[in-house]
Amino acid sequence: MIPHLHPAATALAHAQHVVVITGAGISAESGIRTFRDTMEGLWKDFDPATLATPEAFERDPATVTRWYDWRRLGCLTAEPNPGHIALARLERNLAATDRHFTLLTQNVDRLHQKAGSHNVIELHGSIIQWRCTASSRTTTPPPEPFTTFPPPSPFVPSAILRPDVVWFGESLPESALDAADIAMRSCDLFCSIGTSSVVYPAAGFAELARRRGASILEINPNPTPLSPLATWSLRGKAGDLLPALVDHALA
Numbered sequence: 160m161i162p163h164l165h166p167a168a169t170a171l172a173h174a175q176h177v178v179v180i181t182g183a184g185i186s187a188e189s190g191i192r193t194f195r196d197t198m199e200g201l202w203k204d205f206d207p208a209t210l211a212t213p214e215a216f217e218r219d220p221a222t223v224t225r226w227y228d229w230r231r232l233g234c235l236t237a238e239p240n241p242g243h244i245a246l247a248r249l250e251r252n253l254a255a256t257d258r259h260f261t262l263l264t265q266n267v268d269r270l271h272q273k274a275g276s277h278n279v280i281e282l283h284g285s286i287i288q289w290r291c292t293a294s295s296r297t298t299t300p301p302p303e304p305f306t307t308f309p310p311p312s313p314f315v316p317s318a319i320l321r322p323d324v325v326w327f328g329e330s331l332p333e334s335a336l337d338a339a340d341i342a343m344r345s346c347d348l349f350c351s352i353g354t355s356s357v358v359y360p361a362a363g364f365a366e367l368a369r370r371r372g373a374s375i376l377e378i379n380p381n382p383t384p385l386s387p388l389a390t391w392s393l394r395g396k397a398g399d400l401l402p403a404l405v406d407h408a409l410a
C-alpha cells in the first residue's frame with residue numbers, strides 16, 4: 160500500500176464520473192518521446208512547436224510529413240504500458256458499477272485504444288490517420304514508411320496527405336470539444352496524467368473541473384502549472400502510480 164495514494168484511491172473508489180486527461184507523459188514508458196523532450200538523432204535540430212504548425216507544412220511539406228511519418232511508425236510499433244492498461248481496467252470497472260468514465264487524450268498515438276480503452280476523445284487528432292488536403296477525406300496508411308514526401312493523396316490526384324492531427328493555431332475538432340463539454344458537466348473527479356498542462360484549450364479542462372467543485376488528481380514526475388491547484392499532485396510515473404491507484408480503488 161502506498162499510503163500517500165490513499166485519499167486519491169478513496170476518491171477514485173467513490174467517484175460517479177471520472178474524467179481523465181492524458182498527455183505525452185503516459186506514453187513515455189512505451190518508448191514514445193514526449194512533445195517537449197529534447198529532440199535527438201535525425202530531428203535534433205528541429206523544434207516540435209514549429210514543425211507542428213500549418214505554416215511549417217505550407218513552407219516545407221516534405222520535411223513535416225517525413226517527421227510525422229517517422230513518429231507514426233514509432234507509434235504503430237509501440238505497445239501500451241501499465242499506465243494505459245490501468246486506465247482501460249478502470250473504465251471497465253466503472254462501467255460495470257453503473258458509473259461513468261471519459262478519457263480525454265492530447266496524444267495522437269492511439270495507445271489508449273490499443274490498451275482497450277473505449278470512451279476516448281482525441282482532442283488533438285491521430286497520427287495513425289492521414290487526411291487529403293483537398294477533399295479532407297481520411298485514410299489509414301499501411302504500417303510501412305511512405306515512399307515519397309509529401310505523400311500523394313489517394314483521393315484527389317493533385318493533392319497531398321497530411322497527418323490528421325491538430326496543429327498549433329488550428330481549432331480542435333468540434334465533435335471532440337462537444338463530447339468533452341458533456342463529460343465535464345457531471346465530472347466529480349478529474350485526473351490529469353502525464354501532461355505539462357501548458358497547451359490550451361486542453362489545459363483548461365482541469366481549471367473548469369475545479370471551478371465546478373470536482374476533486375483534481377495530477378500524476379506527473381515533475382510539477383506543472385496545475386500542481387498548486389490540484390487536490391492531490393502525485394510525483395511519479397504513470398506506469399507506476401496508476402496501477403497501484405486503480406488496484407486500491409477497485410480493491
Ligand code: BV8
Binds near residue numbers: 196378
Ligand atoms: C487553438 C498534436 C485556437 C500535434 C499538439 C488559449 C486558448 C486557445 C489557444 C491558445 C491559448 N493560448 C495559446 C493558445 C495557442 C496554442 C497553445 O496552447 N499554445 C501554448 C504552447 C501556449 N493552442 C493551440 O494552438 C490550439 N489551437 O486553440 O486554436 C483557434 C481558435 C480559433 C480559430 C483557430 C484557432 C491547438 C493545440 C494543439 C497543438 N497540437 N499536438 C502533434 O502531436 O505533433 S500539442 C502538443 O502539446 C502535444 O502533442 C500535446 O498534445 C500537447 C501537450 O503536451 P504534453 O502532452 O503535455 O507533452 P509535454 O511533452 O509538454 O509534457 C509531457 C509531460 O509528461 C511532462 O509534464 C512530463 O513531466 C510528464 N512525464 C514524463 N514522463 C512521464 C510523465 N508523466 C507521467 N509518467 C511518465 N512516465
